[in-house]
Amino acid sequence: MTGDPAVQVTRLAAGYGGPPVLVDVTFAARPGERVAVLGPNGGGKSTLFRVLLGDLPAARGTAELLGRRGTVPQTERSRLDFPVSALDVALMGTLSRLPWWKRPGRDEHRRARDALAVVGLGDLAGASFGELSGGQRQRVLVARALVQEADVLLLDEPFSGVDEPTARQLEALFDRLAAEGRTLLMATHDLEQARAWDRVLCLNRRQIAFGPPDAVLTREVLEATYGGAVVTLPEGGEEAVLPAHHHEH
Amino acid sequence: MQATVALATPLAAIGDVFSLPFVQRGVVEVLLLAVGAGLLGTWIVLRGLAFYSHAVGTAAFPGLVVADGLGFAAPIGAFAAAALFAAAVGRLADSRRRGYDVVTALILVGALALGVILASDVFHSAANVETLLFGSLLVIDAGDLALAGATSALAVLATLALGRTWLASGFDADATRAIGMRSRAPDLILFALIALATVAALSAVGALLVSALFVVPAATVRLWTRRMLPWQIATVVLVAVEGVVGLWISVEWNAPPGAAIALLAGGVFAVAALAVTRARRPAVLVGGIVALAVVAGGCGAAGSSDGKPEVVATTTQIGDFARAVGGDAIDVHQILQPNTDPHDYEPRPADVQAAAGARLVLVNGDDLDVWAKKVVEEAGGHPAVLDLGTKVPVKRGSDPHWWHDPVNAQAAVSAVHDALVRADPGHRATFARNAAAYLRRVRALDAAIRACFTRIPASDRKLVTDHDAFGYFARRYGIDVVGAVIPSQTTQAQASAGDVARLDALIKREDVRAVFPESSLSPKLAQAIARDTGATARYTLYGDTLGPRGSAGATYLGMEAANARAMAQAFTGRPDACEGVRP
Numbered sequence: 001m002t003g004d005p006a007v008q009v010t011r012l013a014a015g016y017g018g019p020p021v022l023v024d025v026t027f028a029a030r031p032g033e034r035v036a037v038l039g040p041n042g043g044g045k046s047t048l049f050r051v052l053l054g055d056l057p058a059a060r061g062t063a064e065l066l067g068r069r070g071t072v073p074q075t076e077r078s079r080l081d082f083p084v085s086a087l088d089v090a091l092m093g094t095l096s097r098l099p100w101w102k103r104p105g106r107d108e109h110r111r112a113r114d115a116l117a118v119v120g121l122g123d124l125a126g127a128s129f130g131e132l133s134g135g136q137r138q139r140v141l142v143a144r145a146l147v148q149e150a151d152v153l154l155l156d157e158p159f160s161g162v163d164e165p166t167a168r169q170l171e172a173l174f175d176r177l178a179a180e181g182r183t184l185l186m187a188t189h190d191l192e193q194a195r196a197w198d199r200v201l202c203l204n205r206r207q208i209a210f211g212p213p214d215a216v217l218t219r220e221v222l223e224a225t226y227g228g229a230v231v232t233l234p235e236g237g238e239e240a241v242l243p244a245h246h247h248e249h
Numbered sequence: 250m251q252a253t254v255a256l257a258t259p260l261a262a263i264g265d266v267f268s269l270p271f272v273q274r275g276v277v278e279v280l281l282l283a284v285g286a287g288l289l290g291t292w293i294v295l296r297g298l299a300f301y302s303h304a305v306g307t308a309a310f311p312g313l314v315v316a317d318g319l320g321f322a323a324p325i326g327a328f329a330a331a332a333l334f335a336a337a338v339g340r341l342a343d344s345r346r347r348g349y350d351v352v353t354a355l356i357l358v359g360a361l362a363l364g365v366i367l368a369s370d371v372f373h374s375a376a377n378v379e380t381l382l383f384g385s386l387l388v389i390d391a392g393d394l395a396l397a398g399a400t401s402a403l404a405v406l407a408t409l410a411l412g413r414t415w416l417a418s419g420f421d422a423d424a425t426r427a428i429g430m431r432s433r434a435p436d437l438i439l440f441a442l443i444a445l446a447t448v449a450a451l452s453a454v455g456a457l458l459v460s461a462l463f464v465v466p467a468a469t470v471r472l473w474t475r476r477m478l479p480w481q482i483a484t485v486v487l488v489a490v491e492g493v494v495g496l497w498i499s500v501e502w503n504a505p506p507g508a509a510i511a512l513l514a515g516g517v518f519a520v521a522a523l524a525v526t527r528a529r530r531p532a533v534l535v536g537g538i539v540a541l542a543v544v545a546g547g548c549g550a551a552g553s554s555d556g557k558p559e560v561v562a563t564t565t566q567i568g569d570f571a572r573a574v575g576g577d578a579i580d581v582h583q584i585l586q587p588n589t590d591p592h593d594y595e596p597r598p599a600d601v602q603a604a605a606g607a608r609l610v611l612v613n614g615d616d617l618d619v620w621a622k623k624v625v626e627e628a629g630g631h632p633a634v635l636d637l638g639t640k641v642p643v644k645r646g647s648d649p650h651w652w653h654d655p656v657n658a659q660a661a662v663s664a665v666h667d668a669l670v671r672a673d674p675g676h677r678a679t680f681a682r683n684a685a686a687y688l689r690r691v692r693a694l695d696a697a698i699r700a701c702f703t704r705i706p707a708s709d710r711k712l713v714t715d716h717d718a719f720g721y722f723a724r725r726y727g728i729d730v731v732g733a734v735i736p737s738q739t740t741q742a743q744a745s746a747g748d749v750a751r752l753d754a755l756i757k758r759e760d761v762r763a764v765f766p767e768s769s770l771s772p773k774l775a776q777a778i779a780r781d782t783g784a785t786a787r788y789t790l791y792g793d794t795l796g797p798r799g800s801a802g803a804t805y806l807g808m809e810a811a812n813a814r815a816m817a818q819a820f821t822g823r824p825d826a827c828e829g830v831r832p
Binding site: 128131 | 409410411412417421432434435471475477480
């Protein structure tokens, strides 16, 4: 079981009707592996995620997933004024397992509450989603994916806009989910985060590199990924990426 | 003690209003509709479907035309068209890429265009279409109640079963497929249900009320609630309250109930929005509610009858006949007012009340005032109904404008006389004297018009009018109807470019000197044709209704005399032609 990759992408190209915006992507992730996907805006991170979610067909190549997939979108994309509680959002994860004409019952409510407890929000089940903090909303969406019993979780910049303690909490949660055998793919701008994960995939309209962080996160790769917008920080000599809005075309 | 009295009087007045049977049926209809409208309203607001819900009722138009043309029940045609509309929007709108608005607008334009073409060019006489869409809270029948109840029951069931799914797909549309909801069925059901509820409300209460019931109350409550269930419950309650209060205001003010409820709902929304933005100060809300209550309460009740027999007349000319024959012995309640198109009419509470208390109802018949039958049926009284269209000797197919032939007018006046005698035998002598005097004047006018037109060469007596309303007049006085701007006996059809071009050519070939706009219609097209052809559009005719008080056409005799003078002056080009033709 552990031998089979949970995600297997082979010579993938994808686009939106015109020429592909992402080409030559080939990588695999085993169950329990955490993969950070790095790249500039427009580099193809969300295109890859949409293909993995089954939302966009591959133009060439294949993208195969073993097991169920779950998505944890950026919470700003959800409608924060929506009249839903944390529990309501978690319950949305049960819908994929029910026939479309069935409403969630007692069992589904229990699973949603359990998932909220797992992400540490057991006592905020009744709170309005829009009134939660950014990190709490992120965790509610993780709970929704857990309720779906997702084997592969696609996380879209989960650390953007959350403070340091919250980021640590989320990081611990993701580690635990990976330890339980789930595969995590995270789109991110954050080099520090990426360094802490098992694998790094660098994209800039094509695949630049894939492998363990130590091997991948070299100056050459980062410059190819971010187009030369990499600076070396004085202390420790580590590379950092300039904030995205400084070097957007 | 004083406070009790002060409170008891308005309460008693409210009780009076709700003791009227037609008001009670309206209340039941509003309460039945409130459940479905409130529930679906929250989904409409949540999912951004306000424009869709407004459009789907309007898009029923081609279905109504086809139902009328092929002769099956109007609601079936409306439902079929609305369901097709729902399916088309549901299929074409990919919620993740573009909103529903663009697709809705595209299909709505298509549906309206199709309806106009069907009405104007396929089923040439679509005279009934507008009456099929007629609906008012004051004339609710058992079928309307059953439909409203069924719709509300379906809305409750669907909300229980599918509410979670509707919520999830609205929450983040991007993730709906990703979290495994691949079926389009729940959204299609939501569209279909909104279509059904809209058409049900449309046929029962009219187009204006649909948004007032379905969108405004849900949007109002949305300002204050942060959860689905309280939002839905409060919206149902608010729809019910606004509906009942609006109905009461409509009876007190004698306003159309649809408009009263829509205004009330809009006012409540404005007050609520203001209260929310103004730092949630309750004083503003209280002030607003007090202001609304004062406005609502400031109106007096309608005056009471003075014991004379009440006679209801649908059109202005029939009202004139009734007043001429009845004189001071009767009270005439005339439903249509001068310059109102009989095709666009929503009854007011006073109309229904008058029909409920009337001894005699006089209608034009020939599909001009089909709504009158419904008003009488639902009013709850038992008046005699006289269809004058069946009493006149000269008929042109289904052309309802029979009064433009004075021979018919004489027959109608005689029939009105007979019916008044039956309704109030005590005033037999008065009615006979009045009728005889009036008939003499009609005959004298008829002779004067005939004498005038015989002096005009037949080749000059060529008539082009706005819509085909003067066939009776033309036949009586030997006038050649060359054409009409709207080539139909209804004002609802539209002229095509080909129609206008043919008419232009005809006017030039026949050397027609004048095109006549009608007093109750827009003169634009007639004026444009006059410009193209060199004819004049200076003379206006009274077609469907009498003119307002003080105008030459304020009475039936004045109307026919004015029409005769206008035609004679246009035919001859002499501004003094037939000047002697006066009532």
